[in-house]
Amino acid sequence: MQKNRSSTLSIVIFSLLLFSYSCTSDEVRFKSPSANLEARIYQHKKGLLLELTRSSKVLVQAELGKFIFGQDTLGLAYDIEESRTGTKDEQWVPVHGEKSTIRDNYRELSLNLRDNASSPSSIQLVCRLYDEGVAFRYHFDSTITAPLDKELTSFHFAQDHQVWVTERSQGPYQKMPISSMESVAERPLVMQQSDSSYLAIGEAALVDFARMKLIAHPQEEAALQVELEGAVDLSQAKHQSPWRYIMVANSPGKLLENNYFILNLNERNQIGETSWIKPGKVIREVTLTTQGGLACIDFAVKHNLQYVEFDAGWYGNEYDDASDATSVTVDPKRSPGPLDLPYIIDYANKKGIGILLYVNRRALEQQLDEVLPLYKSWGIKGVKYGFVRTGPQEWTAWLHEAIRKAADHQLMVDVHDDYRPTGYSRTYPNLMTQEGIRGDEESPSTEHTLITAFTRMIAGAGDNTNCYLASRVSDKMGGRTAQMAKAILLYSPWQFLYWYDRPEASPHKKGGAGAAQGIIQADENLDFYDQLPVIWEDTRVLEGRIGEYATIARKSQGAWFIGALTANTSREVHISLDFLEEDKSYEATIYFQDEADLEKNQIQSEKIMVQRETIFSRKLPADGGLALIIRRE
Numbered sequence: 001m002q003k004n005r006s007s008t009l010s011i012v013i014f015s016l017l018l019f020s021y022s023c024t025s026d027e028v029r030f031k032s033p034s035a036n037l038e039a040r041i042y043q044h045k046k047g048l049l050l051e052l053t054r055s056s057k058v059l060v061q062a063e064l065g066k067f068i069f070g071q072d073t074l075g076l077a078y079d080i081e082e083s084r085t086g087t088k089d090e091q092w093v094p095v096h097g098e099k100s101t102i103r104d105n106y107r108e109l110s111l112n113l114r115d116n117a118s119s120p121s122s123i124q125l126v127c128r129l130y131d132e133g134v135a136f137r138y139h140f141d142s143t144i145t146a147p148l149d150k151e152l153t154s155f156h157f158a159q160d161h162q163v164w165v166t167e168r169s170q171g172p173y174q175k176m177p178i179s180s181m182e183s184v185a186e187r188p189l190v191m192q193q194s195d196s197s198y199l200a201i202g203e204a205a206l207v208d209f210a211r212m213k214l215i216a217h218p219q220e221e222a223a224l225q226v227e228l229e230g231a232v233d234l235s236q237a238k239h240q241s242p243w244r245y246i247m248v249a250n251s252p253g254k255l256l257e258n259n260y261f262i263l264n265l266n267e268r269n270q271i272g273e274t275s276w277i278k279p280g281k282v283i284r285e286v287t288l289t290t291q292g293g294l295a296c297i298d299f300a301v302k303h304n305l306q307y308v309e310f311d312a313g314w315y316g317n318e319y320d321d322a323s324d325a326t327s328v329t330v331d332p333k334r335s336p337g338p339l340d341l342p343y344i345i346d347y348a349n350k351k352g353i354g355i356l357l358y359v360n361r362r363a364l365e366q367q368l369d370e371v372l373p374l375y376k377s378w379g380i381k382g383v384k385y386g387f388v389r390t391g392p393q394e395w396t397a398w399l400h401e402a403i404r405k406a407a408d409h410q411l412m413v414d415v416h417d418d419y420r421p422t423g424y425s426r427t428y429p430n431l432m433t434q435e436g437i438r439g440d441e442e443s444p445s446t447e448h449t450l451i452t453a454f455t456r457m458i459a460g461a462g463d464n465t466n467c468y469l470a471s472r473v474s475d476k477m478g479g480r481t482a483q484m485a486k487a488i489l490l491y492s493p494w495q496f497l498y499w500y501d502r503p504e505a506s507p508h509k510k511g512g513a514g515a516a517q518g519i520i521q522a523d524e525n526l527d528f529y530d531q532l533p534v535i536w537e538d539t540r541v542l543e544g545r546i547g548e549y550a551t552i553a554r555k556s557q558g559a560w561f562i563g564a565l566t567a568n569t570s571r572e573v574h575i576s577l578d579f580l581e582e583d584k585s586y587e588a589t590i591y592f593q594d595e596a597d598l599e600k601n602q603i604q605s606e607k608i609m610v611q612r613e614t615i616f617s618r619k620l621p622a623d624g625g626l627a628l629i630i631r632r633e
Helices: 252-257 260-264 290-302 341-351 361-378 393-408 446-452 471-476 480-489 527-531 595-600
Strands: 011-015 027-031 037-044 047-054 057-064 067-069 072-074 078-092 102-115 122-129 133-140 154-156 162-165 174-177 189-194 197-204 212-216 223-228 243-249 280-285 307-310 354-360 382-386 412-415 431-434 494-496 501-503 518-520 538-545 549-556 559-566 571-576 586-592 604-610 615-620 625-632
Touching: 027 078, 027 102, 037 102, 037 122, 037 133, 047 133, 047 243, 057 197, 057 243, 102 260, 189 252, 197 212, 197 252, 243 252, 243 260, 252 538, 280 290, 290 307, 290 341, 290 501, 341 354, 341 361, 354 361, 361 382, 361 393, 382 393, 393 412, 446 480, 446 559, 471 480, 480 527, 480 549, 480 559, 480 586, 480 625, 527 625, 549 571, 559 571, 559 615, 586 615, 615 625
Parallel strands: 280 307, 280 494, 307 354, 354 382, 382 412, 412 431, 501 518
Antiparallel strands: 011 078, 027 037, 037 047, 047 057, 057 154, 067 072, 078 102, 102 122, 122 133, 133 243, 154 223, 162 174, 162 189, 189 197, 197 243, 212 223, 538 549, 549 559, 559 625, 571 615, 586 604, 586 625
């Protein structure tokens, strides 16, 4: 397992000096650090607009600052009373992530706006322009006491562009023009404007506000509008909104590579000492028995996993409000037991394996302040928060407070189910991962996984519940090496593996959470997963088209792990290895399946020597994948 990374700042260059920008009474213009993007904020008959331009081409016009408070509308006619500017260029080190260091480099403009048309109220608009995109948020006058009922921020485009839409965080994606959207769309919403222009629209730093989704604009064909999930008490939200962002890239792969953009919009790490925050690979224990727990621990030791998670049912029926999450009382509908959890925890500690517990939101909402210190005293390392309520301000605030409270007791967290990250794992890195993804429990097609890779994964880590031996792998999801590729493509610092499988020494006829389908035989070759890291020093998207194919390379401790996946048609993959060091030789281990192997669940592997100049080529069958591990000779 990799050593935990420090969150200490490595390089900081910060300035509040004025940068070059132009300003008149009607408009303000400023450019990103490398000047590849320009933003213009100006008055229009529609109201206050932000226009984002690249290479003299307008990408989007965002209508800003309109809100409805009961019968009153704020933002009909703003006057710019004051403007302030600043720049920032900082390198910071995440506790866990897809890169070992992240650059936070932007130019910032703050405008004090007063609406004299409908009320004397004012807001502050803060706009940050990065080379990767633009973000803005609102700071409200503390004198505003009425609930915020609607935010009318909207995004306007020159054409009715194609977008990839899912209504639910775990729902199926569909590609359609903006005008065909009939319901809300999850964020980030990815848009293709041309073969060399892609946008992603979303929100960052959602902590105590109502969740934002996007809808087709009610009056314009090629436009989107913010839809909040309920009213907002501004005092509870500290009188500020989350960030609304527009990421910009020339390819979907670059959008994914730049997903640190969302982390940069969140506050710095608020946890002091972080050595207890440890990424790792996880197997879930589904039999809810002592025998099954010990078998999973022994399996974890043998196969370089770091955690065993006890799934739903260990404290009773998770859907019964009377179930007590402070007691080990196995749900008889899940398993007949017996389950001696204290003995298992002690055994795991002696073996260097951490124990994680699943707890449904019903128990968490009633017992959170009781169970967190209790689990810490038991020696538990983390908790999976199950079926959490999300969307309205009340539950958004509750969940993030529950993450902070877990940190107070040095407990890591995995959030299930309807929760998509907005970068809070920078601020509280004990938030390891989250679902909010149509993962392998849903048997997604390879095409759908290749949509997920370039849409959902822009938001951050996704607990995809990687399968291996289950029949659905070959029947529906492209085979075992496709699963290997997905474990590289879909990032998560807690990587759940063998989701529907159990070790051979586990009880074979016991029940458990989910229908465990595969018995992992003692002689099963699990070499790839044994070597797989979960956090990375560098990540590069070598190629990719949404829903069609992807090849991603990630670096860990000098080795490169490459996953390639293709969807509905076979494809010849050509991978340039020009990211390797010059004049060095490497050994590449290739895991692959041809079409006959897919039906037989057989994996082939071979070793070849490669160098920086090598172009690796291999034909992938339809819905197939391959994985490579490249190490210095």
